[in-house]
Amino acid sequence: MENYTLCILKELTQNARKINTEQISLVLDKIKKANHIFLSGVGRSGIAIQAFANRLLHLGFEVSIVGEISSPHSCPGDLLIICSGSGETTSLRSLAERAAANRVDIVLVTMKADSTIGKLASSILTLPGVTKDENNRSLEGFSQPMGTAFEQLVFLTFDSLVLNLMDESGETSETMFKRHADFE
Template identity: 45%
Template sequence: MEKVKVITQKILQELNNSLEQVDNDELEKFVSLVLQANKIFLAGTGRSGLAIQAFSNRLMHLGFDVSMIGSITTTSAHKGDLLIIGSGSGETQSLVLMGQKAKENGVKVALNTINPDSTLGKLADTKFVLPGASPKVENKKLVGDSMQPMGSSYEQLSLLIYDAVIISLMETTGETASTMFQRHANLE
C-alpha cells in the first residue's frame, strides 16, 4: 500500500502534466469576459459545482457582483451579464437548460469543460478546455489517463485554474488580500 504523501506527489505531477495541455489564450478570453460582465452567475453540479462555488466566493471577495444559480437570492440575468458553467462533460441537462435560457436573455456563457464539442461547448461564447478523466465524456479521445477515480483530476485542475484566474484579476483590478478580506464574512 502506497503512502499518502507518495500518492499526493503523483497527483500533483498528473495535474502539472494536464496543465501543460491548457490553452492560455482561452484562459485570457475567459478573464476578459469576467472583467466585462455587469453581473456574474455561476453554475455547476457535483464536485465541479463545489469548485465553482469556491470561485464564486473569491469573485465576491474581489468585489464582483456574483450569484450561484440555485440560491434563493439569485437575481434575474440580463444582457451584459455572464454565466460561467463548470461541466466536465458539457452535457449535464440542468446546466444545458441554464445555458440555453441565458442565451435567450442575451447573457454571455463561459464554459470550463473537458469536452469542447459538447452541447454546452457549442453554446458557449468562450470556453477553456481542461484535460481530465471522466466516465461522463463519451469521446474517449478527450479523456486523459488518471490514477484518480472518476473526474477528480478535472475538478482539481478546475479549482487551481479558478484560483489562478483570481490572482490574475487581483493584478488587473489592483485588489490585494487585505482589500479582499474586507468583504469576507464577519458573522461567523
C-alpha cells in the first residue's frame, strides 16, 4: 500500500509557491471594503467556499452563501466571491453575469484567469492545478484525479486569507468563537 499523503503534500507545496501574493492582497482589500459578501461554488469547490464563508462570518463579516433562503438582495458595494477551477461552470457564469449587471464586485478563485467568469471579475486569484477535464502527471508520475489538487489548495488558500484578516483586524480564536454557532 502506497502512502500518498507525502505525494499530495509535495504537490500542494509546489503549487502554493506559485501563488501570486499581489492577487492575495487585492482579494483581501475587496473583502475588507465589501458591504456584504456573497459566496458561491459548486461541487468540492462549493464545499471549500462554504467553509470560507463560515470563517468570514466568525471574523464579523456580513456573508451569505448564494442560493440559501436567508441570502439578501445584492447592492452595489457588495462582493461576490466565486470559486470555480475552470471558470466556466454554467450556473456560476450566469451568477457572475447577474452580479456584473447589478454592479456587484466579483472575485474569482480559479485555475483559468482567461475564462468567461474571469472576464467578468474585477479581481482574480489564480491557483495552479489542472481541471477535472485535464490529465497531468505533475510529480514523477503522481497525479491526483479531477482537479483535486486545486480543491485542496483552495481550502489552504482560504485559510491563509482568514489568517491575514485575523492579523490585520486583531481578531483571535477567542474573539471569533463568540460569533460561532451555539445552536448545533
